[in-house]
Amino acid sequence: MNARLSPGIKTLIGTVLAQFALGSVYTWSLFNAPLAAQLDEPVSQVAFTFGIMTLALALASSVSGHLQARFGVRRVTIGAGILLGASLALTSVVSQLWLLYLTAGLLIGLADGTGYLMTLSNCVRFFPKNKGLASACAIGAYGLGSLGFKYINLYFLAAGGAALSFQMWAVLACVMVVIGGALMHDAPQQKAATNASEADAPADYTLSQCFKTPQFWLLATVFVTICMSGLYVIGVAKDVGELYVHLDAATAAEAVAIIALANLGGRLVLGVLSDRMARSKVVGLALLVCAAGVGMLRFMPLDQYSFYLSVACVAFSFGGAITVFPTLMSDYFGMNHLSQNYGFMYLGFGVGSFMGSVIAALFGGFVAAFSVMLVMITISLCIAFTIHSPKHNQEKIKHHWQLESSTS
Incomplete structure (x- = not known):
């Protein structure tokens, strides 16, 4: 078989x-x-x-x-x-x-x-x-x-x-x-567009070419925001439940299972949705859900169930956005250098994982971290709903294709 x-x-x-x-x-x-x-x-x-x-x-x-x-x-x-x-x-x-x-x-x-x-x-x-x-x-x-x-x-x-x-x-x-x-097999190289009907296909940007586009750095800002919010809340959920919401240890620990299920749900739901609408808008939707969750943590008097709902929103957003980002990168910068391009972007995962903890340590704990997250989420929402794919010179690309064809 x-x-x-x-x-x-x-x-x-x-x-x-x-x-x-x-x-x-x-x-x-x-x-x-x-x-x-x-x-x-x-x-x-x-x-x-x-x-x-x-x-x-x-x-x-x-x-x-x-x-x-x-x-x-x-x-x-x-x-x-x-x-x-x-x-x-x-x-x-x-x-x-x-x-x-x-x-x-x-x-x-x-x-x-x-x-x-x-x-x-x-x-x-x-x-x-x-x-x-x-x-x-x-x-x-x-x-x-x-x-x-x-x-x-x-x-x-x-x-x-x-x-x-x-x-x-x-x-x-x-x-x-x-x-x-x-x-596993290595994926074949994607065929470059060769005629006018394929003019909307994204160019295959190398990593150095990505660095020269504002879209790459705008997406990096969004990615760091998502990782900071998601990883910080996931990492301290039990502590937030005990110290901030004043739940007992066993009740607060249930947030771990809720986060895992919400994370998985976000990955499946937003991953499938991203094949049906613009992926930047799907990331924007994830950020809206994240803003709702962090906003609840920051401003609402929480009980057991509202606490569960708030961390579930953040985990759903994080899981979904992390799923959509590789395909969003391929939409903007092509498929053939995706591993290298998204690989560099993924450094934001490490940066984001530390930012929440550093902010909390320097500026006074959970409340300070949640406040900074909301500011960054607001900025990232503006980016997600306004960003467009990089503009590229079609004549230069066609000339590149011709050179590639003549040398292959």
Whole structure:
């Protein structure tokens, strides 16, 4: 049966399998308390591991397209899976905090980032007419992986502690990513437009060409805003519930499951919607939902259910916008350099993940962070609803096509 599947379908199946395993890193908060006790370190110091992981993930994502161009998606994905498994296995035996930062922070982040964005971009390029749906399937699997592995890791934590959980996580994640990588094919180069009827097709911008367009930097502003709002609220939701809304620990912790489901819902709903309307407007819609959620957190007296609704809005927005952004980038800057172009844009994921925490630390906690978020969301809304694709000189592009044709 496998032989009868097209390369695109096999790649989609492999991408979904790998993305599910790669999304497991978002269960990290389950390990903060056990590792703090094991290493005799404050929970805050152990929790910093996730910040290192997120930054390493973003950095690896920014160069994964170059690795694919040199070695191919299959080899790089399999390598990422092996590194992920080895890093998790090493984490099971760490005895010092700096080793935890190295194995769980740096190495797991590098492995996860290398596989995540490259496999997503490669998969989307197989389905130029259904980019939103393909992106929703892949990134939806990434979000679902955090939910699925939550229960897997909780089971092994209860059965044998952190060491056993990391070991089983290592085996499962490595096998899934390696099998997924083995199914993948490199997406073919998209055919350049060659006649007037194709004049509206986006030019294929290289990364250096993207840097010269204002649209790239405007989209980067929107992306950082989305990541800052989503990652900060997701990361401190339980603390907000306890310290800001004054819920008990168990009630506040339920926000974690609600966030996971809302995140997945955003990825599926807005990913599919992005094939039916302008993707910049879909991002604008996501920002409106985010503004509603952050506005509730900032200005409303919250109870249990309004708190759940507010964090669900932010998670829905974050998941949906992250899903739409790769295809939006391909609309504006072409498909053939998507891995490199979106890879650089994805550095905003790492920047955004730190901005919320830094703002909260410098200016007085949750309220200050929520206030700055609302200002940035307002700016990003204006960008999302007014931005247009880059203007390009059709004669120069046609001349480029002619040169390419004459040399090929």
